[in-house]
Amino acid sequence: MPIGDMLLRSVDDSQINTVFPNTFNEYKKWDKKKDELPPEEVYKALFEELAYGEKIQVGRALTRMNYSKSGWKSLIKKTSREIKKIVKKNEFPDSYKNFLIETNEKWADPTYWYAVGQMVNTKTPIYYYNAIDRTYDENQNVVQQIENRRVYVQTWIKTFKVSVYVTFFCLILGFPVAHLLANLPLRYSNLLMIFVLLPFWTSLLVRTTAWIIMLQQNGVINGILVWLGVISEDGRIQMVYNETGTLIAMTQILLPFMILPLYSVMRVIPKSHMRAAQNLGAKPALAFWKVYLPQTIPGMSAGGLLVFVLAIGYFITPELVGGKDGKLIGSWIAYHLKTTLNWGLCAALGAILLGIMLVFYWLYNKIVGIDNIKLG
Amino acid sequence: MNSETEKTFVKFEKIDKSYDGEVLVVKNLNLDIAKGEFVTMLGPSGSGKTTTLMMLAGFETPTNGEIFLDGMPISKIPPYEREIGMVFQNYALFPHMTVQENLAFPLEVRKMSKQDTKEKVQKALDMVELGEFGTRFPAQLSGGQQQRVALSRALVFEPRLVLMDEPLGALDKNLREQMQYEIKHIHNRIGITVVYVTHDQSEALTMSNRIAVFNDGLVQQLSTPDILYEKPENSFVAQFIGENNRMTGTIKSMENNYCSVELENGAGIVKALKVNVGNVGEKTQLSVRPERVSLGSEGNGENVFTGKVEELIYLGDHIRVRLDVCGNNEFIVKVPNEGSFNYNEGDFIKLNWNPDDIRALDIPK
Numbered sequence: 001m002p003i004g005d006m007l008l009r010s011v012d013d014s015q016i017n018t019v020f021p022n023t024f025n026e027y028k029k030w031d032k033k034k035d036e037l038p039p040e041e042v043y044k045a046l047f048e049e050l051a052y053g054e055k056i057q058v059g060r061a062l063t064r065m066n067y068s069k070s071g072w073k074s075l076i077k078k079t080s081r082e083i084k085k086i087v088k089k090n091e092f093p094d095s096y097k098n099f100l101i102e103t104n105e106k107w108a109d110p111t112y113w114y115a116v117g118q119m120v121n122t123k124t125p126i127y128y129y130n131a132i133d134r135t136y137d138e139n140q141n142v143v144q145q146i147e148n149r150r151v152y153v154q155t156w157i158k159t160f161k162v163s164v165y166v167t168f169f170c171l172i173l174g175f176p177v178a179h180l181l182a183n184l185p186l187r188y189s190n191l192l193m194i195f196v197l198l199p200f201w202t203s204l205l206v207r208t209t210a211w212i213i214m215l216q217q218n219g220v221i222n223g224i225l226v227w228l229g230v231i232s233e234d235g236r237i238q239m240v241y242n243e244t245g246t247l248i249a250m251t252q253i254l255l256p257f258m259i260l261p262l263y264s265v266m267r268v269i270p271k272s273h274m275r276a277a278q279n280l281g282a283k284p285a286l287a288f289w290k291v292y293l294p295q296t297i298p299g300m301s302a303g304g305l306l307v308f309v310l311a312i313g314y315f316i317t318p319e320l321v322g323g324k325d326g327k328l329i330g331s332w333i334a335y336h337l338k339t340t341l342n343w344g345l346c347a348a349l350g351a352i353l354l355g356i357m358l359v360f361y362w363l364y365n366k367i368v369g370i371d372n373i374k375l376g
Numbered sequence: 377m378n379s380e381t382e383k384t385f386v387k388f389e390k391i392d393k394s395y396d397g398e399v400l401v402v403k404n405l406n407l408d409i410a411k412g413e414f415v416t417m418l419g420p421s422g423s424g425k426t427t428t429l430m431m432l433a434g435f436e437t438p439t440n441g442e443i444f445l446d447g448m449p450i451s452k453i454p455p456y457e458r459e460i461g462m463v464f465q466n467y468a469l470f471p472h473m474t475v476q477e478n479l480a481f482p483l484e485v486r487k488m489s490k491q492d493t494k495e496k497v498q499k500a501l502d503m504v505e506l507g508e509f510g511t512r513f514p515a516q517l518s519g520g521q522q523q524r525v526a527l528s529r530a531l532v533f534e535p536r537l538v539l540m541d542e543p544l545g546a547l548d549k550n551l552r553e554q555m556q557y558e559i560k561h562i563h564n565r566i567g568i569t570v571v572y573v574t575h576d577q578s579e580a581l582t583m584s585n586r587i588a589v590f591n592d593g594l595v596q597q598l599s600t601p602d603i604l605y606e607k608p609e610n611s612f613v614a615q616f617i618g619e620n621n622r623m624t625g626t627i628k629s630m631e632n633n634y635c636s637v638e639l640e641n642g643a644g645i646v647k648a649l650k651v652n653v654g655n656v657g658e659k660t661q662l663s664v665r666p667e668r669v670s671l672g673s674e675g676n677g678e679n680v681f682t683g684k685v686e687e688l689i690y691l692g693d694h695i696r697v698r699l700d701v702c703g704n705n706e707f708i709v710k711v712p713n714e715g716s717f718n719y720n721e722g723d724f725i726k727l728n729w730n731p732d733d734i735r736a737l738d739i740p741k
Contacts, residue, residue: 275435276468278456280482281533287456290481294472 003354010347013124019061020049027116038113043096050080051087067342068126068136069115075106127348132156152332152349159329162246162318163311169251170258170307171300177255178262178299183271196259204253208317211249215240215321241323249321254310258303265299305364309357329353384444385411385569386432386537391441393427401427403593405441409571414563416572416580419590420616428590429539429573434458446536461530463543467522469514475501475525476510482533500532501525503562520551527559531568540572544579556582577617581605589613610652611737614663621669621707623662624739627653635736637662643702647678648736660736666696666708668733672726680728683707685721699725 017024022045030038050058058080065072082103086093093099100107115136129135133150134142144150177196181189199207214220222236231237239245269292277287315330322328333349336342386409393402402424409415417425430436432443434455442449450458469478476497483493501507504524514522523543530538540559544552560583563570574580580587581601589596589604589612597604597613608614615622625637628645635650637660646662653660683699694710695717701707709727711717719725 270466270468272464272466272468273470275433275455276462276464277470277481278435278454279433279458279460279462280485280529281456281459282481282485283454283456286485291470295470297472 006347006350008347009343010127010351011123011125012344013064013119013126016061016064016119019053019058020046023049024116024119027113037097037108037110040095040097043100043107047083047096047100050076051083063341064344065115065119067130067345068119069112071106072112072115075104075112079103079107127344128352130345131348131352152329155327155329155332156352158243158325158327159312162243162250162328163308165247166250166254166311167258167304167308169247170255171304173251174255174258174262174303175296175300178259178266181259181263182266182269193263196256199253200256204316205320207253208249208320211245211252211321212240215245215248240321242325243322246318246322246328249317250311250314253317254307254314257306257310261302261306262296262299265296265302269295301364305360308360312357313353383411384408385413385446386571387444388428388432389442389444391428391431391443392439393424393431393436394439400439401593402431402438405595407588407595407598409569411569412567414560414570414572414583414585416574416584416587417590418574418577418580418587418616420575423590424593425573425575425588425590426541429541429571432537432571433460433462433539459533459536461533461535461538463523463526463530463538463540465542465545467514467526467543467546469522469526469529471514474511474513475506475517478514478525479510479529479532482529486533496532500528503531504528504558519547520555523547523555524558527562531562531566535568537569537571540570542574543572544574544576552579553582559583581617589616591616607651608663608735608737611661611663611740614735614737615740619666619708620663621666621704623702623704624659625662627656627658627660627736629656634731635660637736639702641703644681646702646734647731648734649732651735652737659739661739662734662736664729664734666710669709669727669729671709671711672728674728678728678731679734680726683725683727685719685723685725688719688721697725699727701727 023042026042026045027038030042058076062073062076065076079100097107106112117136126136129142130145131152133145133153135145136142177192181192181196183189184192212219216222217236217238217240219240221239222231225231226233226236239248273291273295274284274287277291278284282290312328313330314328315334318328319331319334322331329349333346333353336346336349386407388405388407391402391405392400394400401422405424405428407415407428417428419425427436431438434450434453437451442451444450445458445460470481473481479497479500480493483496488496497510498507501510504527506521506524506528509517509521509525514525517525523546526543530540543559544555547555556579559570563583572580572583581604584601586598586600587604588598591612597609599607604613605618608617611622614620623639623643623646625639625646628636628638630636630650633650634647635653637646637648638644639646648660648662681701683701685697686700686705687698689696689698692713694712697709697711697719698705699707699709
């Protein structure tokens with residue numbers, strides 16, 4: 001249900017239609033030509049709907065209108081004030097078109113009307129275009145956003161990069177740990193397992209903040225490095241509020257999700273397999289490569305998929321540790337959800353994320369086979 | 377097969393093994409195995425037999441002593457250079473490889489050509505009658521088939537020696553018996569030296585040329601199956617191999633190869649073969665096989681006792697009679713079913729045995 005709602009919302013554009021139904025109806029009838037203004041009927045419908053429309057609904061519609069062309073909001077606000085003034089006096093203009101153009105010369109600017117064109121349908125792909133830095137130009141063609149508004153493509157790439165790196169580092173770090181856990185006598189491995197699970201018992205926020213303390217320029221790690229003389233006092237390394245910080249903190253936080261599936265798979269690989277391989281003449285390294293490693297693939301892929309999925313939608317850690325250039329797509333979703341209230345864009349970003357995950361899942365199933373996943 | 381006349385192929389010399397530096401799991405092991413011999417290490421779990429096998433395979437190092445293979449000390453040789461095949465308890469087939477790939481593995485690591493590998497693999501599979509199963513994965517085979525794959529994998533690279541660590545433990549009874557013969561036949565056919573570990577005495581008796589009975593880190597007795605069964609040298613071997621009736625008593629007198637033993641609770645005096653006893657006045661445990669006791673008072677008049685029938689179990693070819701004799705109510709006699717047995721539970725019955733069949737042994741610790 002929530003997913004369905006999100007998918008609907010990502011293409012939904014009905015809000016504005018309920019506020020300006022007549023205007024849009026008239027607009028649809030208009031035979032649009034380049035550099036021409038719409039006919040009198042469109043202006044009339046707009047005038048009436050602004051005069052009698054409910055203020056809250058109009059406000060919401062304006063937010064939406066501003067997405068397609070900035071300036072709409074202030075234009076309508078100003079205009080509707082003028083309209084209300086004369087409506088109070090019960091004066092009606094002869095030509096609504098001329099009246100509006102007199103109030104504000106922007107009404108004579110055809111680009112505003114082109115923008116309306118994006119909104120007349122109740123379904124729109126605009127949010128999806130926005131989510132990949134595309135928008136409509138005057139002629140309803142899909143074009144790139146102007147340069148200083150292009151943020152999403154770059155963020156998508158970064159999100160991928162970070163997720164892939166985090167998955168990779170988790171695998172590199174998690175494999176030996178899981179191997180150790182799986183092969184130690186039970187009483188030692190239980191103790192170690194507690195250390196692996198310990199982070200789960202602390203709040204995510206605490207762990208993330210702890211990383212800030214560790215990594216910041218006056219933090220623990222820099223302090224130790226300076227004390228050891230590895231770096232000079234001026235050469236303190238910037239490790240937090242950038243991508244490095246995001247990578248380090250996310251790897252640590254997501255590491256258990258790699259270790260646990262790996263561990264559960266490794267635990268059931270009989271020790272006799274390595275022995276058998278050596279007995280048959282393979283050196284330990286070859287035995288590991290040919291016999292042990294292939295058997296851990298279900299664990300590696302389960303852990304990898306889990307970490308990747310979590311990393312790609314991760315939000316709190318990159319938000320706190322990442323600073324400006326460590327921001328991932330999750331942060332943008334949260335930003336639009338809470339600050340700009342552009343839920344359509346949120347839904348579109350979310351839907352793309354979901355789509356990507358499904359593609360990965362499909363790819364994974366093709367390559368490894370989903371039946372091979374083992375979580376425990 | 378007699379190891380003294382044949383050239384020694386595997387030699388354990390004064391082997392000690394300890395895992396923690398305190399408890400010895402194998403104590404002063406000396407064992408010679410001849411080429412082509414089928415030797416079984418038999419013993420209860422924790423007796424050190426598997427540890428001994430692992431030392432031979434190279435997965436454990438002896439704490440003291442040296443193992444020689446074909447005259448060469450092998451303690452310093454890593455397992456992958458020993459050229460010893462091994463069948464593991466749970467087969468240890470590689471689940472991600474097909475049967476063929478499993479068998480080809482030892483040949484590939486030896487850099488054998490593709491053509492030769494293919495031929496050898498096929499030959500090895502045919503030997504265990506699995507020629508058509510090459511493309512299957514181990515999980516698609518039955519337990520017995522997996523067992524045979526494991527066996528042929530251990531043989532395919534023509535090792536100098538094959539070790540088997542309770543290879544039939546996971547199979548059901550019928551299959552186990554069938555596989556015993558199969559392994560035995562393969563051994564006879566290719567003449568390879570086999571060291572076999574099991575805790576199943578009937579398995580050991582069926583297959584082996586010689587059996588080393590392990591207990592408590594020591595080899596209790598090393599003999600051919602018949603000697604082990606008929607002439608156990610101590611009470612552990614007597615008890616571990618086959619069934620036996622035990623009685624304890626004190627030695628009264630000794631003459632030649634025999635001794636007279638007064639049973640506990642004044643249940644009578646038994647004349648027994650002197651095998652592993654101390655001096656007059658010391659305690660001893662007597663052991664007699666159930667099939668060596670006969671009913672009635674015939675015989676040469678020695679060791680005639682009366683027992684009360686406690687339980688009768690009809691087993692078709694023979695009847696198992698549990699008696700209360702000389703204060704031991706677990707005394708078993710196997711009576712061949714010749715149609716003349718007509719006692720009931722509660723009856724008193726005369727029985728006797730030959731002094732040569734009852735062995736006076738040590739008191740178990």
